[in-house]
Amino acid sequence: MTDLYASPRLRWPQSISNLEQKQEVAARAAARVKDGQLIGIGSGSNAYLVLWAIGQRARDENLKVAVVCSSYETETAALSLGLQLLQLGSVKPLWGVDGADEVDPHNRLLKGRGGALFKEKILWSTAEQMYLAVDPTKYVERLGQGFPLPIEVHRDGVGLLSDKLESLGARDFELRIAGGKDGPVLTEAGNLLIDAWFDQIPEGLHSTLKMLPGVIETGLFEGYPFQAL
Numbered sequence: 623m624t625d626l627y628a629s630p631r632l633r634w635p636q637s638i639s640n641l642e643q644k645q646e647v648a649a650r651a652a653a654r655v656k657d658g659q660l661i662g663i664g665s666g667s668n669a670y671l672v673l674w675a676i677g678q679r680a681r682d683e684n685l686k687v688a689v690v691c692s693s694y695e696t697e698t699a700a701l702s703l704g705l706q707l708l709q710l711g712s713v714k715p716l717w718g719v720d721g722a723d724e725v726d727p728h729n730r731l732l733k734g735r736g737g738a739l740f741k742e743k744i745l746w747s748t749a750e751q752m753y754l755a756v757d758p759t760k761y762v763e764r765l766g767q768g769f770p771l772p773i774e775v776h777r778d779g780v781g782l783l784s785d786k787l788e789s790l791g792a793r794d795f796e797l798r799i800a801g802g803k804d805g806p807v808l809t810e811a812g813n814l815l816i817d818a819w820f821d822q823i824p825e826g827l828h829s830t831l832k833m834l835p836g837v838i839e840t841g842l843f844e845g846y847p848f849q850a851l
Contacts, residue, residue: 662718779836
């Protein structure tokens with residue numbers, strides 16, 4: 623790949639780490655594409671590069687490819703690349719591809735830096751097969767080594783969740799504040815995010831958090847099968 627952008631005005635908002643390795647993964651994903659397929663596209667830089675590679679191959683080989691996406695940036699990129707865009711949740715992709723912030727030895731994932739965790743879980747639940755596009759730096763001995771656990775919460779539930787997190791083992795937590803706007807980050811579903819740091823993220827923590835009023839989703843992906851690219 624010589625260009626990272628679907629169009630001159632649609633650029634990834636920050637530098638992409640481990641770019642060469644991610645491009646190699648993206649090329650492997652794009653090689654799986656066949657004419658007429660419906661493909662699910664996740665969020666983050668890995669998914670963006672995969673989408674770009676799919677769009678390039680579809681253009682070069684005149685393939686008809688439809689996609690469903692879990693984030694606004696990949697939706698916009700898909701349209702810029704000339705791919706047919708279908709509504710997430712209304713169809714079942716033959717296969718999908720997404721990235722992750724961390725992957726542990728039990729294939730549990732930590733996701734949500736881009737604030738699309740709610741829509742990502744819809745994608746993962748509807749695709750017949752999911753492929754994980756990550757570079758080797760994403761594999762860790764335990765989840766939470768380098769990133770907090772994102773928790774998507776309704777604005778009315780922020781106070782209640784803050785009261786509960788310490789009792790659930792969080793050593794620190796904070797409302798995620800935006801970098802390109804004043805105020806908090808809004809998720810793809812229009813909610814707020816609390817980032818919680820845990821020394822250990824036990825099995826079942828996702829279910830415990832989901833039982834709390836106001837919690838919409840968590841970035842802990844457990845029990846979602848995938849094949850690594």
